[in-house]
Structures are given as C-alpha cells and as structure tokens.
Amino acid sequence: MSEQQQTTSDEREGEEPFTQRFVRELTTGSVMVTFLSVVLALIIGAILIAVSDPEVQDSVGYFTDRPSDTFSAIGDAVGGAYSALFTGSIIDFSEYTVGRALLPLGETLTNATPLIAAGLGFALAFRAGLFNIGGEGQIILGAIFAGYVGFGMDLPVGIHLVLGVAAGMLGGALWGGIVGFLKARTGAHEVIVTIMLNYIARFLIAYLLTTSVFQRAGASNPVSPQVHDSAVLPTFFDSSRLHLGFILVFAAAAGVWWLLSRSTVGFEFRAVGANPHAARTAGMSVARAYILVMVLAGALAGLAGVAQVLGTERYLTSGISSGIGFDAITVALLGRANPWGTVAAGLLFGALRAGAVTMQASTGTSVDIILVIQSLIVLFIAAPPLVRTVFRVRVRDTGGVGARSMGWGS
Incomplete structure (x- = not known):
C-alpha cells in the first residue's frame, strides 16, 4: 500500500485530517482560555510599554539607589497608556455632556462594524x-x-x-x-x-x-x-x-x-x-x-x-x-x-483600533503596540496549553472529548 493510500486509510479509520481537527478544536475551545489569552496579551503589552518608555529607561539607571522611582515610572507609563486606550474607545469622562463623552464608544462600534x-x-x-x-x-x-x-x-x-x-x-x-x-x-x-x-x-x-x-x-x-x-x-x-x-x-x-x-x-x-x-x-x-x-x-x-x-x-x-x-x-x-x-x-x-489613536496622542505610546497585542492574542488562542500553564489552569480529565472541551487538548 502506498503512503498516500495509507494516509487516506488512516483518516477513514478515525485519524482526523488536520483541517477537520483544527475546526473541531477551535469551535469547542474554552471561553476561559480565550479570556486568559486576552489578559496575557495585555500583560505582555504592558511590559513592552514599560520597557519602551523613556522615563522608565532613565529611572532604571539608578534603580539600586531609588527603586521606587522605577516602579512609579512603570505604573505611570502602563496606567497612562491603558487609561488613554479606555478613554479613546469607551468613554471620555473629561467631557461635560453625555453625548460627547460617549463619542469614543461610537468610534469603537464604527471600527468594529466591518470587522464583524x-x-x-x-x-x-x-x-x-x-x-x-x-x-x-x-x-x-x-x-x-x-x-x-x-x-x-x-x-x-x-x-x-x-x-x-x-x-x-x-x-x-x-x-x-x-x-x-x-x-x-x-x-x-x-x-x-x-x-x-x-x-x-x-x-x-x-x-x-x-x-x-x-x-x-x-x-x-x-x-x-x-x-x-x-x-x-x-x-x-x-x-x-x-x-x-x-x-x-x-x-x-x-x-x-x-x-x-x-x-x-x-x-x-x-x-x-x-x-x-x-x-x-x-x-x-x-x-x-x-x-x-x-x-x-x-x-x-x-x-x-x-x-x-x-x-x-x-x-x-x-x-x-x-x-x-x-x-x-x-x-x-x-x-x-x-x-x-x-x-x-x-x-x-474595534476598541483597540479606536483607543490606539488616543493612546499615541496622549502618551506617545506607538500604535504598533496594539498590533503586537492583537498578534499575541491570536498566538495564545492557538496555543491553549501555554495559556493554561501560565495561569495554572487544570484540565479536568474526563477521557478524550470531555478533557478537550476545556481547551484544545494537549
């Protein structure tokens, strides 16, 4: 029997082709793993924001003398960037009218429309x-x-x-x-x-x-x-x-x-x-x-x-x-x-796209950080065992399909 015939025979006997397995595993993945993938991407994004911030870089030079300055600079950089991201995508509390305060939300929905x-x-x-x-x-x-x-x-x-x-x-x-x-x-x-x-x-x-x-x-x-x-x-x-x-x-x-x-x-x-x-x-x-x-x-x-x-x-x-x-x-x-x-x-x-502009204008953080976060989300979605390992999420072993329902299966 040729190699191709053997492969076809194996598929018919229960060994799923890659496409079918990929479809099944993605569509039966855990919501928790998806949520944690987003969280992990945001955490890594925060690290990148902190590392690229000039004030953080300056404070690291005298970290041993005043470590509090470094941590304060990290908090200001990450907090400022993500706060601006929220302001530019959900609601701007600095506005005096409800309509103008919710303009960022409208921009998020506008950006999300063709994506959806x-x-x-x-x-x-x-x-x-x-x-x-x-x-x-x-x-x-x-x-x-x-x-x-x-x-x-x-x-x-x-x-x-x-x-x-x-x-x-x-x-x-x-x-x-x-x-x-x-x-x-x-x-x-x-x-x-x-x-x-x-x-x-x-x-x-x-x-x-x-x-x-x-x-x-x-x-x-x-x-x-x-x-x-x-x-x-x-x-x-x-x-x-x-x-x-x-x-x-x-x-x-x-x-x-x-x-x-x-x-x-x-x-x-x-x-x-x-x-x-x-x-x-x-x-x-x-x-x-x-x-x-x-x-x-x-x-x-x-x-x-x-x-x-x-x-x-x-x-x-x-x-x-x-x-x-x-x-x-x-x-x-x-x-x-x-x-x-x-x-x-x-x-x-849509929120990431809308907020990225405000984030760059307010804090100087490059919009490329948002592209990195989006890419990381996809990476972690495709590697649920990594996400479960990082957050120490246990997979309930119910034998086969039940176990895989918690994620993609290791």
Missing part, C-alpha cells in the same frame, strides 16, 4: 471546513459594486440605499462564489484561490479608479466621486460616525447564528466541516455546500465593503479595505468561529 461582517464571513466558511482568506478581495468587490450604485445612479431615497447594500453583498457573493465553485468542481485549494483573488481585486480597483467612470472629475489622485446622500447609511448622531451599518451587521450575526444552529442548511455546513466523507455518505452534497457557504461568506464580507463605502468613507479609494479582511480572520479565530463570539471579538478589536 468580514469575520462572520470567515467564521461561516470555517464551520464548513474552508479557510476563507479572501476577505480582502470580497470586501473590495463589495465596495466596488456598492460604490458604483451609490455615486453612479440617481434613485429615490430608500430604494437607492437598499439597492446599494444589495449590490455590495452581491459583489462579495460573486467573488466568494468563484472560490466555492472551483473548490467543488476542480478541488482547487481555497487558500490559494482566495489569495490570488485578493491580488486580482486589489489591482482591479486600482485600474477602475483610473477610468472615467470611477475617477472623480478634476481629481488627480485615484478616488471616486462622493456617494449620493440618498445612498449613504444614515448616522445615529450628528457628531458621530456610527451609522446604520452596525445594526445591519448585528442582524447578520443573528442570521448566521440561526443558520448554523437552527437550519438544515447550517447542519449540512457543520457536517461537511466535521467530516466531508461522512457527510457525503449520509447523502449530503459536499460540492453544493462548498459553493453555497462561500457565496454566503462572500456576501457577508461584501457587507463589510458596504459599511466602508456607504457608511464610513463614502467614496472609493484603492485602500478601501484597509486590511480589514486579514484582521477579520483574527477576529473570527478569537471568537472561536462562533457568530456571537465573533461579534464580541470584533468589538474588542
């Missing part, structure tokens, strides 16, 4: 056993479709906005559907296809913004005309950027939850993700599941593009995706590929 939408797209495909790395491309296509409807058509109020949202989701769905079709019909690996489509989408929008249809009249830089007011997602407050897109994304999260936990289609997605061979034996169409789940995942990512172009930016640029598609992968992994977990993770990352 694209994260839901990754999470949904992930539950079907697919790694949708193409969020960037799907966001860009969604933004292109929604943007064109927004500035290229004159339609009545209400109809214009609905059509713009639908067009954006359609653009993302088409881009995701290509991946699902190639996966189902040819067996092409979705990671390779999505990465290539990301590049195509990036160069496509760069080209379109040089054409007369998409480039703003009189502008020398690649930027589209402003979206018409009738197609703009309305904001909740005049002084805030928070728009209706957040409600749409929250409704999308509820829809994904219902789809996965209450519908027959969602059951098929989860069955295919757990074991496509068993799903096929049970009479399910794996090919259809791959196509449908990628269409839906693309539509969700397209909704992120809609939020960007019709809500936050209101015009197209080559950087409209802003790396959201890649950050959304982190959000979905932190949320354990669960719809509500993805919402919570998106809010956390």
